[in-house]
Amino acid sequence: MNAIANTIARGAILVAGIALFAILAVIGAQIAARVFTGNSLSWSDELARLFFLYLVFIGAAETSVRHTHIAVDLKDTFRLPGEIDRLLDLGRMVLCIAVLAIIAVGAWKIIPVVENMQRPATRLSTAWMYYPVLVGSLLMIVATAINFIACIARTSPYPPFADDNKDKSDSN
Amino acid sequence: ETVLKVGLIDPPAHIDVVATERMAEKVAELTGGEIKMEVYPAAQLGFANDMLSGMKLGTIEMFVGATTWLGAFDTDFWVTGTLYLFNDQDHARAFHEGESYQKMADRLAAEHGIRVLVRNWDRGPRNFISTRPVETIDDLQGLKIRVPPQESWIVNFQLPGAAATPMPLSETFTGLQQGIVEATEQASNWLYANKYHTIAKNLTRTNHNYEETGVMISEAVYQSLTDEQRDALVAAAMEIAPWHNEQVAVQIEEAEAKMAEEGVTILDVDKAAWQEQFRAIFDELSTKVGYSPDLVEELKAGWN
Amino acid sequence: MATFILVGGLFGLLLLGMPVAFSLLLSSLALILYEGKLPLLIVAQRLANALDSFPLLAIPLFILAAEIMNNSGATERIFRLANTILGRIRGGLGHVNIAASMLFSGMSGSAVADAAGLGAIEIRAMKKAGYDNGFAAAVTAASSTIGPIIPPSVPIVLFGVISGAPIGDLFLAGFVPGILMGLAMMAYIAVIAKRRNFPRDEAFAGLPAIFSAFIEAFPSLLLPVIILGGIWGGIMSPTEAAAAAVLYSLFLGIVVHRTMRIRDFIESIRLGARSTATIMLIVASANIYGWLVSTQQIPQAVQGMLMTVTSDPTWLLIIIAIVLLIMGMFMELIAILAIAVPVFLPVAVAAGVDVIHFGIVTVLTLMIGLLTPPFGLNLFIVQQVSGAPYSAILKETWPFIAILILLLIPVIVFPSISLFLVEVFSS
Numbered sequence: 083m084n085a086i087a088n089t090i091a092r093g094a095i096l097v098a099g100i101a102l103f104a105i106l107a108v109i110g111a112q113i114a115a116r117v118f119t120g121n122s123l124s125w126s127d128e129l130a131r132l133f134f135l136y137l138v139f140i141g142a143a144e145t146s147v148r149h150t151h152i153a154v155d156l157k158d159t160f161r162l163p164g165e166i167d168r169l170l171d172l173g174r175m176v177l178c179i180a181v182l183a184i185i186a187v188g189a190w191k192i193i194p195v196v197e198n199m200q201r202p203a204t205r206l207s208t209a210w211m212y213y214p215v216l217v218g219s220l221l222m223i224v225a226t227a228i229n230f231i232a233c234i235a236r237t238s239p240y241p242p243f244a245d246d247n248k249d250k251s252d253s254n
Numbered sequence: 255e256t257v258l259k260v261g262l263i264d265p266p267a268h269i270d271v272v273a274t275e276r277m278a279e280k281v282a283e284l285t286g287g288e289i290k291m292e293v294y295p296a297a298q299l300g301f302a303n304d305m306l307s308g309m310k311l312g313t314i315e316m317f318v319g320a321t322t323w324l325g326a327f328d329t330d331f332w333v334t335g336t337l338y339l340f341n342d343q344d345h346a347r348a349f350h351e352g353e354s355y356q357k358m359a360d361r362l363a364a365e366h367g368i369r370v371l372v373r374n375w376d377r378g379p380r381n382f383i384s385t386r387p388v389e390t391i392d393d394l395q396g397l398k399i400r401v402p403p404q405e406s407w408i409v410n411f412q413l414p415g416a417a418a419t420p421m422p423l424s425e426t427f428t429g430l431q432q433g434i435v436e437a438t439e440q441a442s443n444w445l446y447a448n449k450y451h452t453i454a455k456n457l458t459r460t461n462h463n464y465e466e467t468g469v470m471i472s473e474a475v476y477q478s479l480t481d482e483q484r485d486a487l488v489a490a491a492m493e494i495a496p497w498h499n500e501q502v503a504v505q506i507e508e509a510e511a512k513m514a515e516e517g518v519t520i521l522d523v524d525k526a527a528w529q530e531q532f533r534a535i536f537d538e539l540s541t542k543v544g545y546s547p548d549l550v551e552e553l554k555a556g557w558n
Numbered sequence: 559m560a561t562f563i564l565v566g567g568l569f570g571l572l573l574l575g576m577p578v579a580f581s582l583l584l585s586s587l588a589l590i591l592y593e594g595k596l597p598l599l600i601v602a603q604r605l606a607n608a609l610d611s612f613p614l615l616a617i618p619l620f621i622l623a624a625e626i627m628n629n630s631g632a633t634e635r636i637f638r639l640a641n642t643i644l645g646r647i648r649g650g651l652g653h654v655n656i657a658a659s660m661l662f663s664g665m666s667g668s669a670v671a672d673a674a675g676l677g678a679i680e681i682r683a684m685k686k687a688g689y690d691n692g693f694a695a696a697v698t699a700a701s702s703t704i705g706p707i708i709p710p711s712v713p714i715v716l717f718g719v720i721s722g723a724p725i726g727d728l729f730l731a732g733f734v735p736g737i738l739m740g741l742a743m744m745a746y747i748a749v750i751a752k753r754r755n756f757p758r759d760e761a762f763a764g765l766p767a768i769f770s771a772f773i774e775a776f777p778s779l780l781l782p783v784i785i786l787g788g789i790w791g792g793i794m795s796p797t798e799a800a801a802a803a804v805l806y807s808l809f810l811g812i813v814v815h816r817t818m819r820i821r822d823f824i825e826s827i828r829l830g831a832r833s834t835a836t837i838m839l840i841v842a843s844a845n846i847y848g849w850l851v852s853t854q855q856i857p858q859a860v861q862g863m864l865m866t867v868t869s870d871p872t873w874l875l876i877i878i879a880i881v882l883l884i885m886g887m888f889m890e891l892i893a894i895l896a897i898a899v900p901v902f903l904p905v906a907v908a909a910g911v912d913v914i915h916f917g918i919v920t921v922l923t924l925m926i927g928l929l930t931p932p933f934g935l936n937l938f939i940v941q942q943v944s945g946a947p948y949s950a951i952l953k954e955t956w957p958f959i960a961i962l963i964l965l966l967i968p969v970i971v972f973p974s975i976s977l978f979l980v981e982v983f984s985s
């Protein structure tokens with residue numbers, strides 16, 4: 083189980099990182115084209131926006147593995163006993179899975195409908211916008227389910243950010 | 255009672271929204287209240303592409319907007335946005351109402367499940383508004399002009415030498431204000447309503463293209479209606495069309511007069527010269543974008 | 559009932575500790591189910607479309623630029639520059655902490671990047687000099703809120719996207735309020751430095767030392783010029799300027815300071831991707847929620863309610879600021895921005911408040927929320943960085959909260975504090 087969680091976390095952040103790098107490269111190319119050739123690229127804006135969807139929806143799977151989505155921390159905020167928070171956490175995870183399942187089914191239904199709609203600049207199929215939504219929500223379902231089982235079994239959860247020493251995944 | 259949710263991306267005051275509301279009243283009257291069209295303006299039900307796919311997903315039943323959006327399904331629908339493709343407004347409307355467009359529409363209904371009921375609501379001729387005067391074809395050279403982020407538009411402006419800058423409509427005002435682009439183009443009434451004349455003081459009446467608004471419905475929904483109900487929809491939309499188009503013409507005239515009053519320089523172009531320039535590249539554009547050869551030949555045959 | 563599902567549902571779920579993104583999605587789904595007018599799959603459609611926006615792309619890029627700055631040696635150089643100039647004053651490192659944040663603000667759009675990156679250096683130096691740990695953490699938490707007011711700024715980009723106001727103008731409008739924030743905090747430190755007998759550097763560093771520290775930090779200080787010059791010179795959109803900021807900070811780290819290796823770059827990308835995914839999932843979810851809020855005519859209802867109290871733009875802004883302050887005690891700022899702006903902005907604009915002014919007031923108010931318990935994100939970060947107990951940090955943070963609230967009043971009452979520079983530059 084930890085191996086699955088580990089694979090999801092690493093794979094997700096790898097894809098998200100590549101997407102972020104690709105956004106940088108594409109927009110960098112856009113600036114270069116305009117400054118040096120005077121002509122704009124037709125596809126850069128649309129392609130960068132597409133990478134953004136992969137960055138966010140696939141990247142969020144890592145957050146789900148590590149169970150670090152931004153939330154009010156009941157233990158810190160209201161001094162709620164850990165045991166009650168643990169029970170609440172089980173309920174929260176079930177609700178998250180339900181929400182994610184609805185999103186996954188939605189994306190699954192949308193994909194065939196938009197398969198033959200082209201994006202205006204790149205002419206890529208609009209379905210490319212919904213693959214990350216589908217894959218991301220499925221990964222988040224698996225990750226949340228693993229955390230759910232770990233919580234019931236009281237085994238130690240996946241380390242929030244064991245592989246680096248910066249702890250907050252948030253930025254303003 | 256059948257409820258048809260109709261989506262538009264335009265704001266409530268826009269002529270297409272007003273016309274759609276009138277159409278809804280007429281449809282209710284013609285069907286004795288059997289069909290109720292609920293109008294949702296201002297992209298409340300999503301943007302154009304969401305509404306196009308939404309008609310198949312069942313999130314929406316109808317969409318009223320420019321027919322060029324249909325290029326997402328079939329590139330040929332983009333062709334009517336081409337610069338100087340039509341001689342004038344009547345030519346453009348006649349083509350949209352004509353036989354070959356009907357074929358495109360039938361193909362769309364069969365293959366993509368969207369039916370274009372009516373497509374003769376004018377959007378008005380599009381003109382340039384710019385921070386530096388644009389009058390001759392030479393002024394177009396290197397002109398940083400905003401174009402919709404769509405291949406056909408970009409090629410259309412790049413071929414004659416303009417620096418076509420693709421930009422979402424939402425960013426265009428700021429882009430023009432801050433000098434990222436020097437010019438943009440839309441119908442005069444649209445430019446005035448969106449206050450572009452306050453930041454760019456040159457309106458060039460290029461009258462470079464004429465798009466039409468289409469009234470579209472999900473094919474599955476259409477098939478579920480009775481013949482009388484279908485006829486009522488078409489009859490209502492057709493009845494609104496002359497009024498709609500008259501309003502657009504009046505709005506354009508008023509907008510240009512008000513812009514002139516508010517200090518905008520209004521320029522007219524040597525239309526023959528511009529037409530020649532853009533028509534000369536139409537073949538190359540068509541190959542690059544990939545329009546059907548038959549369609550291209552038919553359109554060229556209509557040129558005066 | 560619909561309003562109750564949306565508003566009550568959201569706050570109920572948040573208070574049960576449900577993640578913000580999922581609280582937004584679940585209350586939206588509940589409303590769609592209750593109304594039965596729309597199919598549930600519209601949520602997946604909206605989620606994808608919410609992020610299909612070019613201006614939003616500025617956010618991951620500004621986050622990445624800050625990560626790279628923290629990894630490229632720029633942060634240390636800025637700290638050293640501030641220290642050689644201000645170290646000699648009593649309470650010098652307190653002033654340095656604030657001045658360094660003001661300088662760093664021009665490079666970073668993120669309060670968290672400031673508190674976690676620059677903050678680590680500042681807290682270490684202050685502890686070593688004998689400052690109270692809780693105080694060091696509090697100054698760091700407070701001063702890092704300047705980052706998103708002085709441009710560039712992640713929350714301001716988001717406000718620009720939600721409101722449609724030009725991001726370039728919003729950036730300009732933040733300058734003066736941001737500098738005032740720094741000066742107000744420094745004034746407070748000057749007052750208590752004597753009373754608490756804060757330490758200071760033994761000797762004045764001397765002009766040559768200041769000069770060489772300035773030369774060292776100079777390339778980093780150029781970054782805001784590139785960003786704002788690019789936007790205002792009509793060369794780049796804010797998103798492109800954000801990409802240019804990343805490329806420039808990479809250039810600093812790899813070529814100029816030579817402190818950055820490929821591994822550091824990959825680490826920055828990873829941290830940037832992680833922050834972006836977490837935040838933008840909330841933004842996308844809030845987009846759906848905000849859309850449902852508007853279809854339920856909630857802004858109109860709020861407008862009606864507020865208008866019965868007052869129609870004066872200043873009082874209206876004050877009431878909105880109070881509501882935002884309270885929300886900031888319990889919620890994450892990006893989520894508040896995404897939920898509250900669509901509700902309050904139309905009300906404020908109808909009463910005659912300038913959009914740009916509204917944006918600065920909103921972001922400044924939400925910055926205070928980073929410091930207010932129980933949910934003050936910056937407090938958690940400096941707690942981790944400093945190791946000081948939460949209560950000790952909180953005790954020292956209260957005066958800063960008070961200062962910022964006091965500063966908020968003139969920023970609300972005199973719109974020209976924000977708008978002055980915009981007017982100068984647009985004419």
Ligand code: NA
Nearest residue numbers: 655659698701
């Ligand atoms: Na600081």
Ligand code: NA
Nearest residue numbers: 663705708710
């Ligand atoms: Na900043």
